[in-house]
Amino acid sequence: MKSVIAENLVKTYDKGRVRALDDLSLDVEEGTVLSVLGPNGAGKTTTVRILSTLMRPDSGNAQVAGIDVIKNPEKVREVIGLSGQYAAVDEILTGYDNLVMFGELYHLGKKQSVLRANELLERFSLTEAAKRPIKTYSGGMRRRLDLAASLIVKPKVLFLDEPTTGLDPRGRQEMWGVIQELVKGGVTLLLTTQYLEEADQLADEIAVIDTGKVIARGTSDALKKQVGGERLEVVVEQTHVAKTIEIVAAVSGNKAALDEGLRLISAPVSTGSAALFEVLKALDSAGIHALDVGLKRPSLDDVFLSLTGHAAEEKKVEVAEKKRGRK
């Protein structure tokens, strides 16, 4: 069963001048994790806001847990948890106050709200900071508290918009751990990210989006295959480059590429470690000592590059500037 279905979503801003979502469709199988991967301005937040009832699309349909998001937003709110891109908790109140307040707004009653707040604070390692105002929290703590607030009543579907953006590597690791725990608990999760590694780590399936469209989707492995399988890479001394190109091309059956600066010769292969073995043997009998030999699986960066024609990071600056200009 699909827990989340979005069909042909279109959303424009600025009276149609900005087309944030351009016929975007996606779905998430119950109990699985879909990562929506895209650079700045791709439409991730817009997608999450529509699915979590904060915003209506210009056109298109969406269902969450079988409930129509546009016709029945109240019902949808009962089954979802949302942790937006920027931690949405009351800075002035303490972590404890925040969670109790949200518990009461979920109609848990005072006593249950207090119990649940303490439980969540414990689980997200925030017990020590519970009685401090949020404004004294680090970015990672804030993020965890925000996530805790979206879990007060166990949601069927959880939306996390860039849960680790702005966190340091340790904070990111912690957050990944927390998310993996949640997933084990059986929640359906839609998570957006700009980090290819994060999608790779956490998601069952990845939807790559760019300029408001899904440009590819599938498992991490499938996406990598789509870009081409593994590449054989050899680094040699300058004097051996020409000969090595011949050898690699022969083993691969394809044209070999050369990165002159690195003296790195590479070519796609389909036979995996057999190709590696073959090339080592050929180099050996040619008397060439390879400085480095390896099989490289394509990273999601490669996936992005080959799908969009631009690197995931490249666009960041431009869009960030555009945003600043708008403000």
Next chain:
Amino acid sequence: MSAVNDIAIITRRQLLLLTRVPEVLIFSTIQPVMFVLLFRYVFGGSINTGQPGGYVQLLMPGIFVQTVAFTLAGTASGLAEDMKKGLIDRFRSLPISQSALVIGRTLGDSLLNIVVLAVMGIAGYVVGWRPSAGLGNVALGFLFLLLFGYALSWVGVLVGLSASDARVVQNVSFIVTFPLTFLSNAFAPTTGMPRALQYFAEWNPVSTMVAACRELFGLENQFGATAGSFPSEHPLTTSLIYMVVIMVIFIPLSLRKYRNYAD
């Protein structure tokens, strides 16, 4: 009723905020008290009121109204802050009554007004303010003030939700509120103003409110060019009409804005 419950929780949050940042409460009372003292001692000597008890009797209703008028700014900037922090998104994604957040905020701001008015009343008393009317009328005057603040608070909701930036909200609210409070009879009789301004001042809701409070507190109102006009003759009725009109217009507008604010 779960909506009532939701509203109560939001209102309580606002009070909790006040206890966590007592500065807010302190400064929202210090400012009007300062106004009381400044006007009382700076202008009090030079404005001849022709009223028993001196300038402070006229001044207090004026300052009360001015203070509650600034509820507009308070509500607006509070909401703008919540929006900036993305907090409104969280509230809007909860299975709660969608208007609870704004209703709770307007009620919370009115509760704050009660405290502020009480402190000002005491300060006024200390510097010689003695309403000559009975307790019932004085209480009615304060009720009027609270209601006026509440009505304006809904204008603040719309301003707060419409503005793109919390600082803009401050500026907009002040640009709206300052001329209204000064182009009025709040601090000085309107008789000295140019004729056109006198008409504006007499019809200004701030003036009718001030006149209504003066009447309730047992003072006689003075009028210039506009003597005999409806607002001067019936300040209480006029004020009440203003408040109802403001609420009838701004409550639905604000609630609609809140529901659709992301679209």
